[in-house]
Amino acid sequence: PVKNxxxxxxxxxxxxxxxxSLFFGGGA
Structure with missing residues (x-):
């Protein structure tokens, strides 16, 4: 369970x- x-x-x-990354670098 720990590995999961x-x-x-x-x-x-x-x-x-x-x-x-997409939010800050892409369009906002």
Missing amino acids: LWLILIVALVIIAIAS
């Missing part, structure tokens, strides 16, 4: 990083 938790956390951080 880290995987979910890493994926969430990557998604947030991409979204913020």
Whole structure:
């Protein structure tokens, strides 16, 4: 379960990083 938790956390951080990159760098 711990490995799955880290995987979910890493994926969430990557998604947030991409979204913020698109939001701040792309159009806003």
